[in-house]
Amino acid sequence: MLDIKSFIAERVNLMESSEIREILELTEGKNVISLAGGLPDPKYFPVEELAQISSDVIREYGWKALQYSVTRGVREFRNELVRFMERAGIPGERPYNIIVTSGSQQALSLLSQILINPNDIVIVEKPTYLAAINVFKSVGAKFEGVGIDEHGMKIEELEEKLKEFRREGKKPKVVYTIPTAQNPSGVSMSNERREWLLELAEEYDFLIIEDDPYSHFMFEDHIRFERLRAKDKYRVIYTSTMSKILAPGLRLGWVAAHPDIIDALETAKQNADLHTSTFNQLIAAEALKRGVVDSHIPKVKEAYRAKRDAMLESLEEYMDGVAKWTKPVGGLFVFVYLDENLDTKEMLPMALSEGVAYVPGSAFYIDGSGRNTMRLNFSYPSIEEIREAIKRLSKVVREYTAKVSG
Ligand SMILES: Cc1ncc(COP(=O)(O)O)c(C=O)c1O
Known part of the structure; x- marks a missing residue:
């Protein structure tokens, strides 16, 4: 039998594929609100401006652009x-x-x-x-x-x-x-x-x-x-x-x-x-x-600020007492800490079946610690989805906590 794997170089053993990509694949096509990726909100992509620019670039630069x-x-x-x-x-x-x-x-x-x-x-x-x-x-x-x-x-x-x-x-x-x-x-x-x-x-x-x-x-x-x-x-x-x-x-x-x-x-x-x-x-x-980039940035920033606020408000409303979380001053993510004895990787299948995805936080630690943590993205989902996702997540956390503590 041909063993194709035996041809693959040893250095590949040192490479790890991104857990986020794997989770995104799991959630594709399902009724899952994903707080897992780090995708920008495509609603704000400057599509029209880029269509015009692409056409101008080809015309102005001709073969040089290609x-x-x-x-x-x-x-x-x-x-x-x-x-x-x-x-x-x-x-x-x-x-x-x-x-x-x-x-x-x-x-x-x-x-x-x-x-x-x-x-x-x-x-x-x-x-x-x-x-x-x-x-x-x-x-x-x-x-x-x-x-x-x-x-x-x-x-x-x-x-x-x-x-x-x-x-x-x-x-x-x-x-x-x-x-x-x-x-x-x-x-x-x-x-x-x-x-x-x-x-x-x-x-x-x-x-x-x-x-x-x-x-x-x-x-x-x-x-x-x-x-x-x-x-x-x-x-x-x-x-x-x-x-x-x-x-x-x-x-x-x-x-x-x-x-x-x-x-x-x-x-x-x-x-x-x-x-x-x-x-x-x-x-x-x-x-x-x-000036397309310079005028794009403040619009996106306002949108993400509103989404961050929605996520923090929902966390206050639904997760108070069962989790702690960072108060992001910028970017796309909130990082959540559950009780020390909880394992967000183990909890993930429960979350997926409740229709919400996140990235287990241990992936962000060089030593495999942070098992009780998770990363939540707020740039991609809508404000309504954020509220619904946090509601679903709080149910999962409560059920999982009850299960672990027997
Ligand atoms: C901290 C950080 N560095 C680098 C990247 C890579 O981004 P890109 O390759 O799209 O520029 C990302 C993407 O999310 C990131 O969060």
């Missing part, structure tokens, strides 16, 4: 990204500091390849973005986790760990953080902690990957924050994406970093896919130039 282009990214797009970053409070970028990637997921994948040798230490928030965990794991990284509270990563705890590593003669290479409107918790790092983190990077000689897909969706206008990249152009590797501020299907992300990092990324990207779609980059460049 031809291969340079690995670093189409010049027009990188120029617009420099301006966009400047408007967002990150001045001083240059096109040669930027490489365009196929989504920021590819940025993370390429960064893991160019930075991480097997057993290098990567420090992450606990919890953190699960696909980042998978990417770093696939190149053999060793993880260390640092807890979070409502002000983001606990930098005091980070400093303790760094001291301990130093005593043991070990040197972490990278801190990966989502400092603003974090996935999965929606919390943001305070400015004091940001300063402190940058000081620690100097003192302990590590690099910081600042993953920033959600900072344009900060709901509390009084919260002032400064991107890490705006403060440090040497140690901070910044990645962001058009996925949430324009459309994820375009698969456009980018990295802004020291030119030596960009050079290495360019080589790795050449091996991966030569370059990101020329046509899509020109569309996004035009969308930035015509």
Whole structure:
């Protein structure tokens, strides 16, 4: 018998598929309200504007829009990204500091390849973005986790760990953080902690990957924050994406970093896919130039703020006393904590049969802890669906709690 599996390389054993994708597959076509994914609300995609821009791009650029282009990214797009970053409070970028990637997921994948040798230490928030965990794991990284509270990563705890590593003669290479409107918790790092983190990077000689897909969706206008990249152009590797501020299907992300990092990324990207779609980059460049992105962001932000509020109100109404949850200041998610003895993975089939899906929180922890947690998305479902989903979920939590406590 032909054993096809025996042909598959060993490194695939280090790769994990995303639990979220698997859950999404389970819920497809069923009467389940999914709070599991992280999808933008498609109602707000600027379809008409993009139809016009796509047609204009083909006409104006002709064959150039359809031809291969340079690995670093189409010049027009990188120029617009420099301006966009400047408007967002990150001045001083240059096109040669930027490489365009196929989504920021590819940025993370390429960064893991160019930075991480097997057993290098990567420090992450606990919890953190699960696909980042998978990417770093696939190149053999060793993880260390640092807890979070409502002000983001606990930098005091980070400093303790760094001291301990130093005593043991070990040197972490990278801190990966989502400092603003974090996935999965929606919390943001305070400015004091940001300063402190940058000081620690100097003192302990590590690099910081600042993953920033959600900072344009900060709901509390009084919260002032400064991107890490705006403060440090040497140690901070910044990645962001058009996925949430324009459309994820375009698969456009980018990295802004020291030119030596960009050079290495360019080589790795050449091996991966030569370059990101020329046509899509020109569309996004035009969308930035015509102000489509800048006018799209506030509309989406308002919509997500209303959905966040609806989710928090429903949690208050239905889950008070049986769960605790984060109060997201931005982003797309609420993170929920149940009693310590409960296991949200075990509870998931009950939830699916009640018609509600979520992501079990342990997927966001590097050490398999967080079994009593779950991530809820509020960007995709409607406000009515959010209310109904939380109502269903509270029934499930109550029934499951009763079952576990016998
Ligand atoms: C923290 C974080 N980083 C990276 C990504 C990848 O996004 P994309 O590849 O669509 O840019 C996501 C997507 O949800 C995310 O939440």
